[in-house]
Amino acid sequence: xxxxxxxxxxxxxxxxxxxxxxxxxxxxxxxxxxxxxxxxxxxxxxxxxxxxxxxxxxxxxxxxxxxxxxxxxxxxxxxxxxxxxxxxxxxxxxxxxxxxxxxxxxxxxxxxxxxxxxxxxxxxxxxxxxxxxxxxxxxxxxxxxxxxxxxxxxxxxxxxxxxxxxxxxxxxxxxxxxxxxxxxxxxxxxxxxxxxxxxxxxxxxxxxxxxxxxxxxxxxxxxxxxxxxxxxxxxxxxxxxxxxxxxxxxxxxxxxxxxxxxxxxxxxxxxxxxxxxxxxxxxxxxxxxxxxxxxxxxxxxxxxxxxxxxxxxxxxxxxxxxxxxxxxxxxxxxxxxxxxxxxxxxxxxxxxxxx
Amino acid sequence: xxxxxxxxxxxxxxxxxxxxxxxxxxxxxxxxxxxxxxxxxxxxxxxxxxxxxxxxxxxxxxxxxxxxxxxxxxxxxxxxxxxxxxxxxxxxxxxxxxxxxxxxxxxxxxxxxxxxxxxxxxxxxxxxxxxxxxxxxxxxxxxxxxxxxxxxxxxxxxxxxxxxxxxxxxxxxxxxxxxxxxxxxxxxxxxxxxxxxxxxxxxxxxxxxxxxxxxxxxxxxxxxxxxxxxxxxxxxxxxxxxxxxxxxxxxxxxxxxxxxxxxxxxxxxxxxxxxxxxxxxxxxxxxxxxxxxxxxxxxxxxxxxxxxxxxxxxxxxxxxxxxxxxxxxxxxxxxxxxxxxxxxxxxxxxxxxxx
DNA sequence: TCGTTTTAGTAAATCGTTTTAGTAGCTATG
DNA sequence: CATAGCTACTAAAACGATTTACTAAAACGA
Numbered sequence: 159x160x161x162x163x164x165x166x167x168x169x170x171x172x173x174x175x176x177x178x179x180x181x182x183x184x185x186x187x188x189x190x191x192x193x194x195x196x197x198x199x200x201x202x203x204x205x206x207x208x209x210x211x212x213x214x215x216x217x218x219x220x221x222x223x224x225x226x227x228x229x230x231x232x233x234x235x236x237x238x239x240x241x242x243x244x245x246x247x248x249x250x251x252x253x254x255x256x257x258x259x260x261x262x263x264x265x266x267x268x269x270x271x272x273x274x275x276x277x278x279x280x281x282x283x284x285x286x287x288x289x290x291x292x293x294x295x296x297x298x299x300x301x302x303x304x305x306x307x308x309x310x311x312x313x314x315x316x317x318x319x320x321x322x323x324x325x326x327x328x329x330x331x332x333x334x335x336x337x338x339x340x341x342x343x344x345x346x347x348x349x350x351x352x353x354x355x356x357x358x359x360x361x362x363x364x365x366x367x368x369x370x371x372x373x374x375x376x377x378x379x380x381x382x383x384x385x386x387x388x389x390x391x392x393x394x395x396x397x398x399x400x401x402x403x404x405x406x407x408x409x410x411x412x413x414x415x416x417x418x419x420x421x422x423x424x425x426x427x428x429x430x431x432x433x434x435x436x437x438x439x440x441x442x443x444x445x446x447x448x449x450x451x452x453x454x455x456x457x458x459x460x461x462x463x464x465x466x467x468x469x470x471x472x473x474x475x476x477x478x479x480x481x482x483x484x485x486x487x488x489x490x491x492x493x494x495x496x497x498x499x500x501x502x503x504x505x506x507x508x509x510x511x512x513x
Numbered sequence: 514x515x516x517x518x519x520x521x522x523x524x525x526x527x528x529x530x531x532x533x534x535x536x537x538x539x540x541x542x543x544x545x546x547x548x549x550x551x552x553x554x555x556x557x558x559x560x561x562x563x564x565x566x567x568x569x570x571x572x573x574x575x576x577x578x579x580x581x582x583x584x585x586x587x588x589x590x591x592x593x594x595x596x597x598x599x600x601x602x603x604x605x606x607x608x609x610x611x612x613x614x615x616x617x618x619x620x621x622x623x624x625x626x627x628x629x630x631x632x633x634x635x636x637x638x639x640x641x642x643x644x645x646x647x648x649x650x651x652x653x654x655x656x657x658x659x660x661x662x663x664x665x666x667x668x669x670x671x672x673x674x675x676x677x678x679x680x681x682x683x684x685x686x687x688x689x690x691x692x693x694x695x696x697x698x699x700x701x702x703x704x705x706x707x708x709x710x711x712x713x714x715x716x717x718x719x720x721x722x723x724x725x726x727x728x729x730x731x732x733x734x735x736x737x738x739x740x741x742x743x744x745x746x747x748x749x750x751x752x753x754x755x756x757x758x759x760x761x762x763x764x765x766x767x768x769x770x771x772x773x774x775x776x777x778x779x780x781x782x783x784x785x786x787x788x789x790x791x792x793x794x795x796x797x798x799x800x801x802x803x804x805x806x807x808x809x810x811x812x813x814x815x816x817x818x819x820x821x822x823x824x825x826x827x828x829x830x831x832x833x834x835x836x837x838x839x840x841x842x843x844x845x846x847x848x849x850x851x852x853x854x855x856x857x858x859x860x861x862x863x864x865x866x867x868x
Numbered sequence: 869t870c871g872t873t874t875t876a877g878t879a880a881a882t883c884g885t886t887t888t889a890g891t892a893g894c895t896a897t898g
Numbered sequence: 899c900a901t902a903g904c905t906a907c908t909a910a911a912a913c914g915a916t917t918t919a920c921t922a923a924a925a926c927g928a
Contacts, residue, residue, distance in 0.1 A: 208875050890907105
């Protein structure tokens with residue numbers, strides 16, 4: 159995206175001060191007109207067509223001069239629309255949520271919508287209460303990101319990476335069959351047969367389906383995955399450490415493997431650390447396959463081969479879907495599930511098996 | 514933080530459905546009482562002490578049964594408080610903002626506050642309009658993160674990593690003198706004298722002060738920084754690529770250096786890629802020093818030596834400061850600037866100079 | 869000239885709360 | 899036995915917009 163450079167320093171006098179808030183009533187008094195007239199003109203309602211241009215201009219200039227800004231609360235209360243949605247994420251710092259959020263925002267900002275963010279931190283109580291609190295705050299809909307649905311509000315809901323089928327909830331999910339095919343296919347073609355897997359944490363929505371589809375794709379090629387070669391991530395830290403620990407556990411079993419299929423890039427990075435500490439070089443001795451394609455993946459050392467998940471787009475799609483649910487002009491319900499496609503990004507962390 | 518594991522699957526019948534919203538008026542009609550009484554009881558106002566317990570219980574149970582939730586808009590409009598603040602960030606996906614945001618949220622959530630997020634994407638028009646729009650939405654205060662202030666609303670403002678002194682704006686900033694001392698001191702002690710620097714993008718608040726303090730700390734040790742060994746980051750991508758490109762430019766000049774002090778960890782990662790592509794090993798041939806200590810830093814290969822900036826805490830402090838500005842019980846104004854201290858984290862990307 | 873339409877507005881209701889300023893009826897007290 | 903004080907409530911105003919249902923005057927048409 160091309161950008162013009164900003165002026166590096168802003169002169170203080172360029173900063174605009176703000177007058178005190180003025181209400182429509184005050185503005186009307188100042189103009190000796192009724193609030194009705196002002197409201198009609200300022201929102202250019204159809205019935206304002208009988209108001210002469212001269213009066214309209216008076217209103218507009220006075221509004222600008224006195225810095226009139228409608229009170230969103232009052233307006234929202236009256237028109238029963240807040241142009242606000244709620245977004246529930248596990249935690250903000252994990253990269254995953256931030257990416258999705260970024261997509262959500264990009265779709266929302268054009269339409270004058272804002273969003274309230276809330277993190278549930280995998281806590282049961284928050285999973286119950288957060289949707290209620292958001293409803294209380296009159297959000298028009300909710301986007302949940304990698305979050306189990308405990309409470310279905312009477313509002314449109316879109317769940318990113320949700321896999322439960324719930325009435326009124328649209329799931330935006332990766333095509334996991336395809337993702338597993340890409341990953342296992344790539345490893346198989348490189349000659350790998352002893353595949354270890356880092357399975358996701360129990361609380362992660364994708365854990366089960368990821369594991370199931372990987373297993374299936376492997377079985378389809380007559381390469382069963384040795385149960386001893388599956389290690390589950392534990393703990394909700396967003397750092398690579400969880401992958402490091404899970405890999406250590408894997409190595410401790412002594413069962414040999416030629417490749418490690420990680421649950422995500424972050425855990426793949428931790429895994430590589432664990433492998434190299436044991437004297438295993440990546441990808442010479444062991445290949446490592448990531449998932450997600452976060453920014454760091456391309457620049458890691460070695461650059462990660464990974465299954466790209468279009469998180470930004472998923473957020474964008476989620477927001478657009480929610481908006482279309484909210485606009486009463488759209489009649490057709492969105493499908494219960496919207497699939498997005500993964501991409502295999504081959505870099506340096508996987509290579510052909512030697513023996 | 515200890516956590517009990519979640520049940521991995523939730524039985525559908527455990528999901529709570531939501532009844533339609535009911536208003537206070539409806540609830541009052543149902544109980545054959547006035548809305549006044551209900552409001553007094555539900556908010557247990559002092560004047561509700563004359564209401565007998567029996568009536569109170571009737572009200573509470575009916576509210577629970579009919580699932581009454583007060584409309585936050587209406588309440589906010591009446592009491593003139595929204596318990597909502599606005600947060601303006603450059604972009605969500607860069608890790609930096611997400612970390613700060615996480616801290617903000619942690620301080621806010623206990624106090625029943627929520628926040629609206631807006632990204633300015635370094636665009637001049639958004640820098641002007643976003644604060645206004647947030648004011649329109651009746652936020653009670655604004656936290657700006659690494660964001661120049663173009664428009665000072667008539668509200669408490671806290672600027673994380675802001676360096677302009679503006680009336681009514683509190684800056685939460687790193688002690689950059691100390692940070693530069695830690696960094697340059699570390700490099701100096703390792704014998705480095707030819708120091709290259711990756712300077713931040715023009716739009717980043719910390720760029721100038723970081724550069725100035727580093728220069729000063731170097732000069733204090735009689736090691737001037739060769740102007741040809743300073744390369745500025747360009748472009749607003751949050752990926753390591755900007756560091757990669759800036760380092761390539763540095764290498765193209767042919768001027769030798771023994772260490773590279775990067776603007777942040779992300780650009781340090783890009784720098785290492787560029788160095789290794791040229792056949793320079795880190796830290797054997799060139800040391801690299803990062804800044805921030807993001808999650809990836811500890812697990813990068815080589816693990817990054819870096820100056821840790823407590824971003825989570827800075828967000829938390831910013832939010833707490835804003836809240837104290839908002840509570841009229843606190844009389845004393847917070848200081849114009851709040852300093853936080855950096856820490857030097859020594860890992861594998863720096864080593865003693867050989868010659 | 870009379871009726872209709874258009875022009876240029878306004879009064880009042882409304883959204884869903886909170887809060888101020890009461891009001892009846894009962895009880896205690898000197 | 900008057901009155902002060904308490905008990906158990908309520909009517910109505912307010913927050914700041916939007917919207918419905920008007921009106922009075924002017925212009926138009928036949």
